Structure formats: structure tokens, C-alpha cells
Amino acid sequence: MRTIKFLMLMVGLAVLATTVQAFEPDPNDPDQLAAAKAIADIKAADPGIQDFFDEAAGFAVFPSVGKGGIGIGGAYGKGLVIVDDKVIGKTALTQVTVGFQLGGQVYAEFIFFKDDVALSQFQRGNYELGAQASAVAATAGASADADYDKGVAIFTITGGGLMYEDTGGGQKFVYEAVQ
Numbered sequence: 542m543r544t545i546k547f548l549m550l551m552v553g554l555a556v557l558a559t560t561v562q563a564f565e566p567d568p569n570d571p572d573q574l575a576a577a578k579a580i581a582d583i584k585a586a587d588p589g590i591q592d593f594f595d596e597a598a599g600f601a602v603f604p605s606v607g608k609g610g611i612g613i614g615g616a617y618g619k620g621l622v623i624v625d626d627k628v629i630g631k632t633a634l635t636q637v638t639v640g641f642q643l644g645g646q647v648y649a650e651f652i653f654f655k656d657d658v659a660l661s662q663f664q665r666g667n668y669e670l671g672a673q674a675s676a677v678a679a680t681a682g683a684s685a686d687a688d689y690d691k692g693v694a695i696f697t698i699t700g701g702g703l704m705y706e707d708t709g710g711g712q713k714f715v716y717e718a719v720q
Contacts, residue, residue: 563594564626573628575604576621579649583698593687593694597653598660599624601632601714608704609645614638618650622663622716630664630718638710646702652695659692668714670695 564580566573579602583590594600599622606618616636621628634650654660662668670693687694 564623572604572619572621572631576602576623576628579604579651579698582649583651583696586698587696590696593651593653593696597694598656599629599654601652601654601663603632603634603650605700606634606648606650607645608636608648608702610638610642610704610706610708612639612642614642614706614708614710616712620650624660628719630716632663632714632716634712634714636710636712638706638708640706640708640710642704642706642708644702644704644706646704647700648697649700650695650697652693653689655689655692655694659689662692663714664716664718666716668716670712670714 564577566577568574580594584594601620601622603618603620606616608614608616614636615638616634618634620632620634622630622632652663654663687696
């Protein structure tokens with residue numbers, strides 16, 4: 542009887558250890574702390590997004606992307622690429638848009654890579670997402686209907702500001718591996 546209880550306890554601890562594991566930021570790295578906050582914010586906004594964190598080969602998180610425009614607009618943000626709950630690289634996002642737009646906003650952006658192929662394409666550097674790539678605004682339940690498109694799924698969560706736009710453009714990313 543004791544052996545069965547012990548085995549059940551060990552199996553329970555093993556399951557708990559695999560489900561509790563999550564990205565733990567370096568407390569001395571402000572970029573990692575910002576990424577951890579953005580991750581907590583998006584999970585609070587849409588708990589179902591945990592499936593993307595669990596199943597993706599990796600993800601890029603841009604904790605603070607600043608965007609603004611009057612006719613011509615742009616956006617910029619720095620981020621981290623995380624695989625198996627470890628930072629493997631740094632990345633930057635730039636965006637140029639043309640069309641009717643007015644305002645400014647700050648948001649966090651997440652790009653989930655479905656598999657190692659999509660992740661390695663991003664890691665090659667100079668990765669681009671065209672205007673047809675659409676991001677899902679993270680709200681309760683939004684991730685339930687979201688899916689990968691060409692190996693990536695993109696989510697955003699607004700941090701503040703107001704922006705109206707009917708534009709065309711795309712995002713470009715650079716990647717740098719970390720040791």
C-alpha cells in the first residue's frame with residue numbers, strides 16, 4: 542500500500558513539474574523582466590493562450606511596441622525570442638505604414654512559431670511579415686479560434702493610446718542569437 546501511495550505521489554510531482562515550468566526572467570535583466578510582465582498580462586487577458594505557449598516551438602515577445610502616424614506611420618519595438626523557457630535571442634521589430642492613420646499607441650506583440658521550420662526562418666534574420674499577416678487582439682477567449690498562418694500566430698495586447706488606421710504596410714524583424 543505504501544509503495545502505491547509513493548508511486549502516485551511521484552507521478553503527481555512529475556506531472557506538476559512539467560506543467561508549472563515557465564519562463565523565469567533574470568531579475569537583473571530589465572528586458573527579461575518586461576517580457577515576463579507582458580507574458581503575465583496576455584495570459585491574464587486570455588487564459589486560453591497558454592495552449593500556444595505550451596505547443597509552440599518557441600515565441601518572440603515584444604513587451605512594448607510604440608506606434609504612431611499621421612498619413613505615414615511607423616512602429617518599433619525590441620524583444621526576446623524564447624525557446625523551452627530560455628532566452629535564445631534578441632530581436633527588433635520595425636514597421637512602416639502608408640494610408641489613413643492618426644494617433645499613437647503602445648502594445649505588446651507575441652509571435653508564436655508552430656514548429657522548428659518557422660522558428661529557424663525567423664532566426665535567419667531579416668524576416669518580414671506582409672500586410673496580409675493579421676494579429677489577434679488578446680481578449681478573453683480570442684485564442685480559441687486563432688490558428689497558425691504560414692507557421693506563425695500573432696497576438697497583440699494594447700498597453701495604451703488611441704490609433705485609427707486604414708493602412709497598408711508590413712513588419713520587418715532582425716534577430717541576434719545570445720550566448
